[in-house]
Amino acid sequence: MKNIVILISGSGTNMAAIVQAAEQRQWSxxxxxxxxxxxxNRGDAEGLEFAKNRGIPVVLVEHKSFASREAFDLALQDEIDRFEPALLVLAGFMRILSPAFVQHFHKRLINIHPSLLPAFTGLNTHQRAIDMGCKFAGATVHLVTSELDHGPILAQAVVPVLPMDTAQSLAERVLSQEHLLYPQAIEKFLTA
Known part of the structure; x- marks a missing residue:
């Protein structure tokens, strides 16, 4: 059995989409x-309740309990390794990971970013796309490297930027595509 471990920091909607796809498509x-x-990394992450309700083991490793990013990453890595993951999935995990952590999970660590990378790395992607007059925005699934929001692209979804779009309305449309794109990219990655 190939194990997937998912990291979240908040609502966990992409995690939920992955779990639901795994159930519906009978990945197991x-x-x-x-x-x-x-x-x-956050005890108040709403997505933890969804995972618990699905019978998925949840582990909390709060970053604020550690003196450095490296110490946190090492503790997180130890917890992840207990599950022997074939794939580690960042799904709204809002921490920059150390190069040592990224190297440990080399070629089995993926992320989804709410832009058409390499455009608009980092935060505030939707507002930046609107401000630049982009006609299209979207989401990118990519292998994680030690450079933030870079790495080989595995899949992308394109969403038009509408004339009346706000950052919020664009974010909602992009997120709906993320929920479709991420499970598809994971399935393709693990069966390639």
Whole structure:
């Protein structure tokens, strides 16, 4: 069985989309793939309740309990390793990971970013796309490297930027595409 471990920091909507896709598409039976655990750096992450209700083990490793990013990453890495992941999925995990952590999970660590990378790395992607007059925005699934929001692109979804769009309305449309794109990219990655 190939284990997926998902990291979240908040609502966990992409995590929920992945879990639901795994159930609906019977990843366990058809692909030998399962979501083995959900980890968070925040005890108030809403997505933890969804995972618990689905019977998925949840682990909390609060970053504020550690003196440095490296110490947090090492503790997080130890918890993740207990599940022997074939794939580590960042799904709204709002921490910059240390190069050592990224290297440890080399070629089995993926992220989804709410822009058409390489455009608009970092935060405030939707407002920046609107401010630049972009006609299209979207989401990108990519392998994680030690450079923020870079790495080989695995999949993208394109969303038009409408004349009356706000950052919020654009974010909502992009997120709906993320929920479709991320499970598809994971399935393709694990069966390639």
């Amino acid at each position: 039976d058809k692909l030998g793939v399962r979501v083995a655990a959900v980890l968070s």
